[in-house]
Amino acid sequence: MTSPHKTAAPTGTALTSRESVPVRRRRASTAALFVLAGTALLVSVIAASLLGSADIRPLDVVSTIMRHVGLDAIAPAPPLPGLLDALVWESRFPRVLLAAAVGMALAVSGAVLQAVTRNPLADPYLLGVSSGASTGAVAVLLLGIGGSISLSTGAFAGGLASFGLLLLLLGGGRVASPSRVVLTGVLVSQFFAALTSVILMVSGDANSTRGFTYWLLGTLGGARWEGVTATVVIILVGVFAIQFFAPALDAFTFGWDSAAALGINVTAARVWLMVLTSVITAAAVAASGAIGFIGLLIPHAVRVLASPTHRTLLPLSAITGAIFLIWVDAFARTAFSPHELPAGVITALLGAPAFALILKRLES
Amino acid sequence: MGTITATRLSWSVKGHRLLDSIDMAARDGRTVGLLGPNGSGKSTLLRLLAGLRRPDAGTVHYDDTGLHELHRRVLARRLAVVEQDVSAHHHVTVRQVVELGRTPFRGRFDSLTEHDRRIVDAALERTDLTGKQQRSWSTLSGGEKQRTQLARALAQEPREILLDEPTNHLDIRHQLELLDLLTTLDVTCVVALHDLNLAARYCDHVVVLDHGQVAAAGTPEAVLAPDLIRSVYGVDVLVDREHTTGALRITYLAATATRPVRLSTQATSTCAPTG
Numbered sequence: 279m280t281s282p283h284k285t286a287a288p289t290g291t292a293l294t295s296r297e298s299v300p301v302r303r304r305r306a307s308t309a310a311l312f313v314l315a316g317t318a319l320l321v322s323v324i325a326a327s328l329l330g331s332a333d334i335r336p337l338d339v340v341s342t343i344m345r346h347v348g349l350d351a352i353a354p355a356p357p358l359p360g361l362l363d364a365l366v367w368e369s370r371f372p373r374v375l376l377a378a379a380v381g382m383a384l385a386v387s388g389a390v391l392q393a394v395t396r397n398p399l400a401d402p403y404l405l406g407v408s409s410g411a412s413t414g415a416v417a418v419l420l421l422g423i424g425g426s427i428s429l430s431t432g433a434f435a436g437g438l439a440s441f442g443l444l445l446l447l448l449g450g451g452r453v454a455s456p457s458r459v460v461l462t463g464v465l466v467s468q469f470f471a472a473l474t475s476v477i478l479m480v481s482g483d484a485n486s487t488r489g490f491t492y493w494l495l496g497t498l499g500g501a502r503w504e505g506v507t508a509t510v511v512i513i514l515v516g517v518f519a520i521q522f523f524a525p526a527l528d529a530f531t532f533g534w535d536s537a538a539a540l541g542i543n544v545t546a547a548r549v550w551l552m553v554l555t556s557v558i559t560a561a562a563v564a565a566s567g568a569i570g571f572i573g574l575l576i577p578h579a580v581r582v583l584a585s586p587t588h589r590t591l592l593p594l595s596a597i598t599g600a601i602f603l604i605w606v607d608a609f610a611r612t613a614f615s616p617h618e619l620p621a622g623v624i625t626a627l628l629g630a631p632a633f634a635l636i637l638k639r640l641e642s
Numbered sequence: 643m644g645t646i647t648a649t650r651l652s653w654s655v656k657g658h659r660l661l662d663s664i665d666m667a668a669r670d671g672r673t674v675g676l677l678g679p680n681g682s683g684k685s686t687l688l689r690l691l692a693g694l695r696r697p698d699a700g701t702v703h704y705d706d707t708g709l710h711e712l713h714r715r716v717l718a719r720r721l722a723v724v725e726q727d728v729s730a731h732h733h734v735t736v737r738q739v740v741e742l743g744r745t746p747f748r749g750r751f752d753s754l755t756e757h758d759r760r761i762v763d764a765a766l767e768r769t770d771l772t773g774k775q776q777r778s779w780s781t782l783s784g785g786e787k788q789r790t791q792l793a794r795a796l797a798q799e800p801r802e803i804l805l806d807e808p809t810n811h812l813d814i815r816h817q818l819e820l821l822d823l824l825t826t827l828d829v830t831c832v833v834a835l836h837d838l839n840l841a842a843r844y845c846d847h848v849v850v851l852d853h854g855q856v857a858a859a860g861t862p863e864a865v866l867a868p869d870l871i872r873s874v875y876g877v878d879v880l881v882d883r884e885h886t887t888g889a890l891r892i893t894y895l896a897a898t899a900t901r902p903v904r905l906s907t908q909a910t911s912t913c914a915p916t917g
Contacts, residue, residue, distance in 0.1 A: 396731035456731075463708055522750050528738075532728040532791075539725075540716030540798075541746035585733055587741075615894045618864075 282594050306588055311583070315597040322601045323378065326608040327370045331615070332362055342366045373501035373559020377607040378600035378637060379513045380498065380566050381576075383558040385599025386517050387590055389571020390555050395448070395547060397459040397577070403560050403570030404479040405459070406466030408442020411556075411563035412494055413470045413477070420481040430508070434560035440466050455592045456640060459548075496569035498607045509565040516558035523547050523554075527588040569622040571629020572599055580637060643671040643830045644705050644720060651690055651700035660686050661854045668802070668832050668847070673825050673842040675862075678851035679875050684834040685726065687851065687895040688804045698858055704802065718746035722795035726788075730779045736790050737775040740765055743797025765796040768823065780835040784811030792820065796827075796908070798817040805833040809840065838879075842866055842890040849892045862890055871872060872898055 327339045334395050334520040341353035346367050357363065384402060391400035391407075415429050447462045474494065478487050492501070527546035529537035534544045558589020562569070580591055603621065606628075610619040644891075651664040660682045660737045668674040675682045689695045692704055693709045702709040704720065721745070730739075743759045743765065754762075766772045769785040769789040774782075782790065788811055795803055805824070809817040821844040824831050842850055842862040849859045853875045858865045871879045873894070 329688075367795055392732065397892055398732055525748065529742060531730050531732070531734055531739070531742065532725070535689070535692075536723075536725060536728055538694055538714060539718060539721075539723035540742060541713075541715035543714065581733055585735065587738055589751075611668055 317558040319597050322604045323374050326374045326604045329608045331613050372503050372506040375499040376506045377498050379510045379604045380562040381599040381603025382596040383513045383562040384572040385576035387555045389577040389595045393530050395459045397456045399460050401573035405463035406440045407437050407559050408563050408612040409467040411437035411560040411619050413474045415564050416474050416477050430564040433564035437556040437560040441552050444576045476512035493567040495620035496567040497620040498566050498625035510563050512561040513558050516554050520554050546570050569625050571625045575632050643828050645669045647703040649701050666849050668830050671828050672846040673831040674847035675848040682851040683854040685806050688806050715746050720801045722798040722800035722803045724791045724795050725806040734779045736777050739790050740793045743794040764799050765793040769793040785816050798805045802830045807834050838892045853891050
């Protein structure tokens with residue numbers, strides 16, 4: 279590192295381009311990952327729409343979707359009979375789309391929470407944000423709080439409240455240890471789960487209680503176009519907005535002071551990220567209940583594959599999360615047909631061992 | 643290179659005055675050492691100089707511009723900060739850490755330009771990390787982490803740089819190399835140091851803090867006298883010149899029998915503060 283004579287700060291002229299080859303290769307492989315992930319998402323949407331009792335070909339799915347978005351002229355297959363057309367367009371496709379959006383939201387939320395709490399074990403479900411959103415949604419539905427306020431708005435308020443409570447308990451600006459973050463998440467999540475139970479028991483009849491309990495486990499069964507469109511739009515806008523804060527999330531690597539010294543407005547970035555994460559988590563919970571562990575599983579898997587900065591991690595997590603939940607949901611509705619499992623049960627079955635693995639890596 | 647001027651800086655936490663009316667300046671590529679025992683206010687002063695904390699009173703100027711008038715992003719293009727003992731919460735490579743130094747120069751969606759990459763390459767080369775750039779941060783030794791942070795700071799192309807005990811965790815060779823590098827760079831440095839001999843050798847100017855006040859300031863030769871060191875550090879020392887190099891040499895003899903008790907915040911310090 280020594281330089282024997284007086285020189286100016288490095289201006290980048292001194293070196294040969296010895297390192298430019300690996301860097302270029304790395305960028306090429308990142309581009310390849312995006313192409314691969316995008317293709318896999320497209321294939322997943324179509325393949326998952328096929329799965330089920332009726333006999334439908336892939337081209338039928340493609341052309342049905344094309345006909346419904348006004349591309350009749352170039353649709354590659356003749357129209358399906360009315361019943362099958364309705365099955366694909368009114369039932370399966372919106373459900374697959376919702377699964378993609380929810381998976382996207384939860385994976386991105388997880389990646390953001392991990393950076394904002396500086397804790398690799400963060401996930402909207404584990405930290406209680408999903409729990410708070412559930413409470414908000416149930417409160418709006420059963421107690422009629424706020425009159426005309428929609429389910430999503432209630433979920434958003436609940437999600438924001440639980441996120442705020444979490445950060446308050448973690449001591450505002452200071453950096454808490456991973457175990458403290460997780461334990462505080464348990465506390466927040468149990469508190470809001472208890473609130474939800476109280477509201478359910480006090481206000482619901484037996485039927486609605488059972489329906490809600492199933493919804494709370496996390497299921498995409500309720501997907502209908504009217505709700506799906508709004509959810510997809512909110513999540514896409516939120517995920518895109520979060521991408522604005524990718525430099526801040528990278529700068530958070532060494533803490534708040536370090537980020538501020540790199541010119542990041544730390545307070546503004548943290549507040550915006552908290553609001554945006556609450557919005558997309560709430561949109562996901564309002565549509566599908568509390569599906570856990572995706573926020574934990576997906577960003578870690580992407581990190582293992584590509585070790586990217588947040589500029590790449592966030593969009594890759596979004597696409598991977600979408601693919602993941604599409605297939606989890608496809609499995610949930612077909613594996614034990616005619617019975618349907620809640621998707622949240624499957625993600626928990628996969629997520630719990632992953633949590634253990636990450637915990638073990640964290641300790642070593 | 644630029645000039646950092648602090649005027650009558652004060653800072654308190656919960657009624658405890660941690661810094662009391664500090665005056666200091668670092669000019670034109672000089673290396674200024676901040677000395678003083680643990681808890682004397684070195685790190686706090688560095689944070690105030692970096693604009694990471696807002697002083698209760700007093701001002702900091704970069705050249706002729708007040709710190710409060712500088713947007714933090716504009717400031718980050720001229721001032722780099724190397725903190726003590728930072729830790730990462732997830733996997734990052736050495737190169738990714740150094741690339742963070744380009745943050746204040748990049749737009750939100752800009753990828754690194756060829757220019758950025760050359761600067762990062764040069765910073766890695768300067769800190770002897772070119773061969774380790776793909777290593778994961780968590781596998782680095784303390785010294786390698788320190789050098790990675792310095793490389794990140796160099797990637798900011800700073801005119802001023804603030805360092806909090808950068809020689810911690812470094813072996814002797816890397817301590818010397820780091821300070822050699824700092825003093826040969828055309829960058830104004832304010833560096834908190836524990837080792838008085840390193841301070842004597844590398845600093846153009848030293849500021850000794852004691853209980854949040856400036857106990858003495860000036861050239862190492864003028865400041866590092868046995869009386870001052872005894873009153874500030876509570877250590878008896880022998881100060882002489884090493885006969886082959888002529889360098890100032892401080893030999894620690896023993897801790898004084900009674901460490902001067904902590905002065906109350908308003909008490910006068912034993913040595914007159916200098917401007």
